[in-house]
Amino acid sequence: MAFEGLAERLQHTIDKMKSRGKVTEKDVKEMMREVRLALLEADVNFKVVKKFVNDVKERAVGQEVMKSLTPGQQVIKVVNDELTKLMGGEQSKIAHAQKPPTVVMMVGLQGAGKTTTTAKLANHLRKHHNRQPMMVACDIYRPAAIDQLETLGKELNMPVFSMGDKEKAVNIATKAIEQAKEDHRDYVLIDTAGRLHVDEALMNELVEIKEAVNPDEILLVVDAMTGQDAVNVAESFHESLGITGVVLTKLDGDTRGGAALSVKAVTGTPIKFAGMGEKIDQLEPFHPDRMASRILGMGDVLSLIEKAQTSVDETRARELEEKMRTADITFDDFLEQLAQVRNMGPLDELLAMIPGANKKLLKNVQVDESHIGRIEAIVRSMTSEEKQNPSILNASRKRRIAKGSGTSIQDVNRLLKQFEEMKKMMKQMTSMQKGKKKRKGGFQLPFM
């Protein structure tokens, strides 16, 4: 990750104010300077940041500090609460028309990810809501945009309505709705061409389509990496079309995604989905609270815990938590974790969600899934004594392990080093977590 998170930034200030029982104005001012920088680095629009910082200042000063928190943490809590509020309280749902078909229009800048998102959404509606969507290819400008949607349609075995690139987009959209009614499709997803919000002619094309098909939902697709310009884009699209929601794409990247906050602040419409990868099933409902902590750089604890809970045995996890706390983890635990982690999904995705797991902590623990098999082989070649107590591994033992696992001594050494790094990291993380806001079920982090 490119930037240190707020937690890290604030550590210094927090350390200084540990012993006090009330949050003073000076504390807040100092911390707000850091909050401001963190938000700006996260690409939140500067106007949005300004207003936010002022609001929080007012709320934070003079607060009694909660028992379980230090004054510094108290301020972070206020910041996080406010940010979550601003992001929107809860998850929101996609529209559903009384009389089918429900018409959804996808709009946005070039390269934002509209076509992919259209297919993902169609898949989502069918898979999770038992709907029968039809996709419509209205991008008549970008070379092979229609091919792209048709290919995705084939992959999904889902109908795509297209009339080539010679017909006007508004005509395609209109015909598509007729077709959908005839075919009893209950959702119509209209993919439109990417365009600049300052391109009047093309913005008018969207208005025409809107007037012709009367959509139940107009989703603005926004690249999560967008910078300060996100407000201009969102404002313009909203003004011309009255968007009803936002889809944030490419959130599987390492951007903080401050654009989410900007867009939410200027349009007031909810962010409904998040694109989490290039594969067609990598679309997830958007969680405003998690986004708040991501923007702040405090890690997505909740996502991690949720993910972990679905695939990890609870009591075993508690034991591990204890071990982690004391950094008393062995290669046996490691092996077990490896297996469990594999069930949870891509490792880098998981690691990115760990609080404090930013560049500093993760630099030496780079995860490359193609290496996991090798790691497993190495650990399996250890005797149980070695697994419990890796410090006894001398040169000849290492040679034997390398031979047994079909790897090299360097590989073995690398793993041992990583293992030590990991223990160190766990120690750091658990100490970071201690005293922080209590979470349901305590803190669990069985990631490796």
Place this chain on the structure above:
Amino acid sequence: MSFFKRLKEKFTEQTDAVTEKFKEGLTKTRDSFVGRMNELFAKYRTVDEDFFEELEEVLISADVGVTTVLELIEELKDEVRLKNVKETKDIGPIISEKLAEKLDKTGEDAHLNMQEDALTIILFVGVNGVGKTTTIGKLAHRFKEEGKHVVLAAGDTFRAGAIEQLEVWGERVGVDVVKQTSGSDPAAVMYDAIHSARAKRADVLLCDTAGRLQNKVNLMKELEKVKRVIAREVPNAPHEVLLVLDATTGQNALSQAKTFREATDVSGIVLTKLDGTAKGGIVLAIRNELDIPVKFVGLGEGVEDLKPFDANQFVYGLFQELIEEETANE
């Protein structure tokens, strides 16, 4: 001669369609940016802390990036002290001079490493949707206009419709495209393309790759492999590795530049979508922190909409109104 005068003179020497197009592309940028600067100057008479704070905001709103902005502000403060500047209107020239200086570190920004009498290979890399394929189409057109024989390699074998998209560009521009089926190994496509380009005695081979987010370790490894295969077939190739960046991107562009450079030794940047309202200020931060030059800018979706980057033009575009005011007064 003042800095602005020099800038303007240098600029009017090349008042051609290029400049016009560039200015047109930057109009929106300039209007809002300079508009804010003027607002700024009207609001504050004297150069004080409040003034700098506001200035900081103006630069941040252009996506320049906090670190670079803070650094820039510090330098400006020093300069203001040194030159004893008291009034805000006198600080405009200092600001733009600083920016131009930062963008113009090496002097030969837009220069491409072209091979004489041999195949020049240019590899395009970047995250999803930034404009790699489109830029290849536009650049192929440029080279063709120069009388060069161009071949395109359809190295994006992953995204649906990517090969077809490049083929449409090939037809549009009138150049050959070497492709394999969707899903095949991109390194193998490059191998094929190199041999085919050589057989055709082509001058330039432009290699498209699939968009990938820089934090995907495996995909970055794949890209390293693509580059390795090219280098194995042609020593010293690829002769340029161009990272395509979307001007709308915020601070993540820095992370993109860092990681793509680590993987593929990026030699230059193409900054696309400058025809929107995004200011692309992040290239300042990238130049500042990583010293990667911008070689081209994308100013639209048409074949002609790719122009060599010129730091003076860039700054001129940002501060055009201020510049005109000043030279009019002289």
